[in-house]
Amino acid sequence: MSLTSARQEATGLPDSHPTTATLTDLGIHNATLHLQPGVTELYEAALRRGEGRIAAGGPLAVRTNKTGRSPKDRFIVEDDLTRDAVWWGGFNTPISPVVFDRLLDKMTAYINTGANADGKELFVQHLFAGTDPAHRLGVRFVQEMAYHSLFVRNMFVRPSAEELADFAPDWTVLNLPGFRADPVQDGVRSDTFILVNFSRKMVLIGGTEYAGENKKAIFGVLNFLLPERGVMPMHCSANVGADIDGKGGDVALFFGLSGTGKTTLSADPTRALIGDDEHGWTDDGVFNFEGGCYAKVIGLNAEAEPDIYRTTHTFGTVLENVVLGSDGTPDLNDGSLTENTRSAYPIDQIGNIVEAGRAGHPRNIVFLTADAYGVLPPISRLTPEQTMYFFLSGFTAKIPGTEDGITEPQPTFSTCFGAPFMPRHPGEYARLLAQKVQASGAQVWLVNTGWTGGMYGQGKRMSIRHTRAMLNAALSGGLDGVTFEREPHFGLEIPAQVSGVPDGVLNPRDAWADAAAYDVVARKLARMFRENFKRFESGVDGAVTASMPDPDGQN
Numbered sequence: 001m002s003l004t005s006a007r008q009e010a011t012g013l014p015d016s017h018p019t020t021a022t023l024t025d026l027g028i029h030n031a032t033l034h035l036q037p038g039v040t041e042l043y044e045a046a047l048r049r050g051e052g053r054i055a056a057g058g059p060l061a062v063r064t065n066k067t068g069r070s071p072k073d074r075f076i077v078e079d080d081l082t083r084d085a086v087w088w089g090g091f092n093t094p095i096s097p098v099v100f101d102r103l104l105d106k107m108t109a110y111i112n113t114g115a116n117a118d119g120k121e122l123f124v125q126h127l128f129a130g131t132d133p134a135h136r137l138g139v140r141f142v143q144e145m146a147y148h149s150l151f152v153r154n155m156f157v158r159p160s161a162e163e164l165a166d167f168a169p170d171w172t173v174l175n176l177p178g179f180r181a182d183p184v185q186d187g188v189r190s191d192t193f194i195l196v197n198f199s200r201k202m203v204l205i206g207g208t209e210y211a212g213e214n215k216k217a218i219f220g221v222l223n224f225l226l227p228e229r230g231v232m233p234m235h236c237s238a239n240v241g242a243d244i245d246g247k248g249g250d251v252a253l254f255f256g257l258s259g260t261g262k263t264t265l266s267a268d269p270t271r272a273l274i275g276d277d278e279h280g281w282t283d284d285g286v287f288n289f290e291g292g293c294y295a296k297v298i299g300l301n302a303e304a305e306p307d308i309y310r311t312t313h314t315f316g317t318v319l320e321n322v323v324l325g326s327d328g329t330p331d332l333n334d335g336s337l338t339e340n341t342r343s344a345y346p347i348d349q350i351g352n353i354v355e356a357g358r359a360g361h362p363r364n365i366v367f368l369t370a371d372a373y374g375v376l377p378p379i380s381r382l383t384p385e386q387t388m389y390f391f392l393s394g395f396t397a398k399i400p401g402t403e404d405g406i407t408e409p410q411p412t413f414s415t416c417f418g419a420p421f422m423p424r425h426p427g428e429y430a431r432l433l434a435q436k437v438q439a440s441g442a443q444v445w446l447v448n449t450g451w452t453g454g455m456y457g458q459g460k461r462m463s464i465r466h467t468r469a470m471l472n473a474a475l476s477g478g479l480d481g482v483t484f485e486r487e488p489h490f491g492l493e494i495p496a497q498v499s500g501v502p503d504g505v506l507n508p509r510d511a512w513a514d515a516a517a518y519d520v521v522a523r524k525l526a527r528m529f530r531e532n533f534k535r536f537e538s539g540v541d542g543a544v545t546a547s548m549p550d551p552d553g554q555n
């Protein structure tokens with residue numbers, strides 16, 4: 001039974017989208033179609049269409065008009081399916097079905113009246129979102145840009161020949177970056193839009209070339225659909241240790257907002273990678289939503305991260321907004337187009353992977369935060385109440401923008417570590433997580449990959465080597481017999497020693513030259529946490545509220 005067929009029966013909508021070689025169901029009747037194009041066909045098309053260049057070593061290098069996501073331009077159609085089920089507000093903005101239908105009509109007209117006699121070229125890929133056959137979505141991507149077609153082919157789960165033969169897409173994504181909306185006429189916010197329609201099972205994207213929209217839009221769909229089936233959707237990476245006791249190896253999840261280290265830390269040669277960004281947690285264990293990775297490559301160091309580095313010199317990779325030298329060599333230190341330079345590659349480009357993209361229940365769960373205030377400990381152990389508190393808070397603090405002269409870190413509270421992709425009330429995800437953590441007995445850790453020894457400007461970023469040493473210790477049970485001390489502002493339990501990590505690093509107060517200055521900033525951060533949490537207080541257990549940070553340091 002496909003994911004939403006019970007609903008489809010209820011609504012009388014078709015059970016799946018057509019698989020035929022036409023797009024007439026979308027109203028598209030005048031277009032040149034490339035059906036399930038392979039890598040070389042897409043390279044040829046991308047080069048012919050002037051979308052990019054071939055970089056040294058073979059990647060397809062492209063530049064995009066938008067260099068990051070446009071979360072404020074994402075809308076969800078408000079109708080009977082979503083009205084009471086979506087947590088409106090924040091990033092979940094309602095739009096009427098009329099606006100959706102009108103934009104779809106305009107998009108099809110844009111294709112049908114295309115410049116050449118055959119209409120516009122379109123690339124169609126049938127792919128799965130989800131490695132678990134019981135919970136995956138069949139998605140038909142209909143795209144204007146050849147490199148987007150290569151991107152989704154790299155990033156999602158490629159069906160086998162047999163699966164392709166009777167592929168029945170549940171959802172359709174129509175992505176036309178060349179089509180720009182008129183905000184006044186079309187009822188959207190700008191010329192860019194991402195519209196999600198659960199009744200029609202369609203996503204419309206226009207105005208933006210940033211390829212990441214393709215994947216995050218589908219995550220938003222799964223994040224809405226899966227909780228109803230008791231499956232917890234998670235913005236996290238996942239890997240598994242060697243199977244030393246015949247129990248399949250210890251699974252670890254790494255939750256975190258963008259830039260906190262999900263992709264970097266999950267690609268650990270000593271552990272098999274399951275996925276780098278989004279997973280589901282079922283009664284059987286965890287499964288990857290994807291079949292590829294999307295790594296940030298700014299300043300990437302070949303020695304520190306050899307696996308990801310190799311992907312930036314490999315045929316089949318899409319390099320997004322990476323600057324190339326005149327001989328085609330990628331300059332990974334050049335952030336002149338954006339700091340958000342990316343490599344998108346099929347997961348099998350990484351050496352040590354879990355081929356099936358599925359594994360058992362996690363033994364450890366890590367909440368990553370890149371705290372530019374330098375306040376949170378580099379590693380601490382969370383109680384079940386703190387787990388809920390930090391999950392609902394979804395904290396990270398980014399470094400200030402380079403251009404606007406701001407020197408203070410920029411706090412971000414993005415609930416469930418992924419507010420822009422979470423259509424439901426955070427409490428629903430939190431409850432599911434709490435149940436699964438309790439049933440599995442997983443231990444939860446908070447890991448600060450951000451600043452140490454002072455806030456941004458004075459301290460420095462935690463070294464990847466130290467973060468990895470702390471993670472290895474935690475995941476291998478190396479912290480089981482260690483004593484922990486309780487830090488007074490957040491009530492976090494900090495291990496007294498971790499092998500491979502100098503002592504002065506573990507307690508953030510000791511790492512600062514000026515302990516009194518630390519206390520001032522810690523109090524300030526504690527207050528920001530409490531202010532943000534006010535919106536959740538009425539909905540959570542008293543014990544969770546009681547685990548809140550205390551600006552007076554009485555925790």
Ligand SMILES: Nc1ncnc2c1ncn2[C@@H]1O[C@H](COP(=O)(O)OP(=O)(O)O)[C@@H](O)[C@H]1O
Binds near residue numbers: 260263297300449450
């Ligand atoms: N201690 C650290 N742990 C993890 N990443 C770090 C650390 N120090 C610096 N970094 C850098 O921070 C970035 C983390 O980004 P990434 O792994 O892509 O995050 P995410 O996948 O969560 O968006 C990378 O550029 C990485 O090189």
Ligand SMILES: C=C(OP(=O)(O)O)C(=O)O
Binds near residue numbers: 068258294
């Ligand atoms: C793809 C993205 O995810 P992340 O930065 O978490 O890897 C993104 O934020 O656009």
Ligand SMILES: [Mn+2]
Binds near residue numbers: 295296
């Ligand atoms: Mn990532």
